Amino acid sequence: MNTITDDACLLYTGADWDYALIKRAHDAIERIAVDEMGLDPYPSQVEVISSEQMLDAYSSMGMPLFYRHWSFGKHFARDEMYYRKGMTGLAYEIVINSNPCLCYIMEENTMTMQTLVMAHAAFGHSHFFKNNHLFKSWTDAEGILDYLDFAKSYVAQCEERYGRWEVERVLDAAHALMSHGVHRYPRRQPLNLVQEMQRKRDRARYEEQTFNDLWRTLPRRGDEDEEPGAQDVSARHQALGLPEENLLYFLEKRAPKLEHWQREILRIVRMVSQYFYPQKQTKVMNEGCATSVHYHIMNRLYETGQVTEGAFMEFLHQHTNVVFQPEFDDPRFSGINPYALGFNILQDLKRMCLAPTAEDRRWFPDIAGNGDFLGTWKHAWAEYRDESFILQFLGPKVMRDMRLFAVHDDAAEPHLKVEAIHDDAGYREVRRALSAQYDLARHEPDIQVVDVDLAGDRKLILEHRAQDGRLLEEKDARRVLQHLANLWGYAVRLYEVDARTDTVINEFVDVEPTQP
Structure with a gap:
């Protein structure tokens, strides 16, 4: 490998840091990461935050700005208690998959740790975010921060207009269904803020077009006594896009009783869930990439005389813990x-x-x-x-x-x-x-909307395809079905079906919506 031209000059001495030293270390890391290793990260934006700010970021899914919800406050109180009592530590950094890549580092870190976490997050994670095909297919680093800002302000406006309780009720239900709010096959839609604002205005003026489509699928008065045939069922499924595995998407587009602002909130939660979907599938690779990058860079900094032996020993100690x-x-x-x-x-x-x-x-x-x-x-x-x-x-x-x-x-x-x-x-x-x-x-149940009884009581029919005989935990399943029924506005029924034989092995009888 090539030796850096200023390899005899130490980047820093001692544990204390300032912004000039952080900038100097960042530039040295960038020379190794980009010039030597050929990495292709997003431009980085490094911000120093306090422990309380780090706890706050923890509580809201690691996002720099987010809408308000009671669960975030609960998580903050729990994590803060554990941290103050010494029962748990805090992450040295949080990195956001955005362009520019936001890298939050703790003000309590030593200068060696600041160097380590910049190499880890601002270059390791950032390269992975930018180049992995899952992130390229499912996420939009260009628009996520603007979209989060839009989401935060939109939810706040809804709270002012419709009441915090009403908004919280929708968010509770949407969060309960969050893991079932992703498209598992790429349907990449750039998070264009102009388009999002236009859709908000459109929804405020008009009801969803799919609302009308839903009721047009009802039988005509003269045909109410006729037995629907297989062709009618097939046409109904085609009109409603069934089966549909993205439950939040189906509710956003098809739920007959939701107001326009409630649909927009479901979309916000769905888009956030979609943003995190690649991260759930790449935990080992993402952290392995960032850890290997920081290990290689810190070794090169030591080999080229840019960090002291004491700093390198501190790095090895922290790396070994990781x-x-x-x-x-x-x-x-x-x-x-x-x-x-x-x-x-x-x-x-x-x-x-x-x-x-x-x-x-x-x-x-x-x-x-x-x-x-x-x-x-x-x-x-x-x-x-x-x-x-x-x-x-x-x-x-x-x-x-x-x-x-x-x-x-x-x-x-x-x-x-x-x-x-x-x-x-x-x-x-x-x-x-x-x-x-x-x-x-193997970890997230395969649950799909398979039918809607439009000719009768408009009951929503779902199917869980159970793998290896693993059924849903009854208490939790009924709570989630209750949230689903509240959003749908009518009864919901869930069948659990053996994925290999298609035989029904369990049934959750009708769950009716509760009154707000």
């Missing part, structure tokens, strides 16, 4: 650390590219010995999500180093059975099993 993985029988174990897993896989790819073994050449013939670990990294960051990344790049060495194994967990059996150990067949089974754990389809 990628620490407790053993399965350790009281601190709470699952696999995404920072550790992502970082270890990427470092293993670097080793394969530069110094492969015979095992590497057998498992990864296209990667082993190619000499271009940065190109391999960038390809992985751009083209994969967690599930496919692990399935494609998790190698035997990482499985051995992390002591991964697979067990067969059957609720009907009194004991767990180890079914995959460290041999070729076991490696493949461990990789498959671990990859499946990051498949959102």
Whole structure:
């Protein structure tokens, strides 16, 4: 690699920082990240915030500005109590997927930590946000901040006009359905603020056109006694766009009793949910990318004489904490650390590219010995999500180093059975099993609107396609169905269907809307 021209000049000494030092460190990081590594991040905007501001950002999903909701205050009070009592720490940074990329760093950080988190967030995360195909397909970094500002002001205006209780009731229901408010296939719509404001004005003047479409599907008076045929059902489904997995989208467009402002609030929550959808699928890759980038940059800063040995030791201490993985029988174990897993896989790819073994050449013939670990990294960051990344790049060495194994967990059996150990067949089974754990389809229930009984009581019919016999928890499901019924305005019924046999295995009888 090329040596930076001013490599003999220390960026800083000591723990204290000021804005001039932060700017100097940022420029040095940028030279390594862009000129040496060839990263392509968004322009960065670094802002220093207090611990209270960091807690506030925590409480509102990490967003810099957001509408008001009681749940955010509850989260703030809880997190602040834990922090003040020393029961939990705070993140060193928060980064926003926007253009420019907003990087919030804590004022309590030392100068070494400020350097580390800028490398991690302003260049590692930012490159991933800009180049990963999921973020490019589902999110709009150009418009998200303007849209959040619009959302905040719009909800505040609704509170003034219709009352805080009415707005809160809609937001409560929308938040309950938030995980079912995304299009799982790309339907990218740029968040154009001018268009959003025009739609708000249009909705204030007119009822949704789909409202009329809904009632036009009702039987004509002369046909009320006729038995609807399969052709009528098919036409109804086509007119209503059924089946529909995006519940918030369906309610926004089709719910017959919602006011125009309520539809707009559903759209706001839906757009926020869509914004976070890629992040839910790339936790391991995103953190692995940022951790590998900061590790590479901090090592280069040390190699080129720009940080002291003391600063480098501080960095190593913090980095080790970030990628620490407790053993399965350790009281601190709470699952696999995404920072550790992502970082270890990427470092293993670097080793394969530069110094492969015979095992590497057998498992990864296209990667082993190619000499271009940065190109391999960038390809992985751009083209994969967690599930496919692990399935494609998790190698035997990482499985051995992390002591991964697979067990067969059957609720009907009194004991767990180890079914995959460290041999070729076991490696493949461990990789498959671990990859499946990051498949959102295994964690979020597949619930779709499948029919609306327009000819009768306008009952909304939903279907949950249960995987491996896993049914919804009854108490929580009924609460969410109640929110759904309140938005729809009529009764809601949910069938749970075995995904393999299409047989009904459970039913939630009609949930009626409650009066506001």
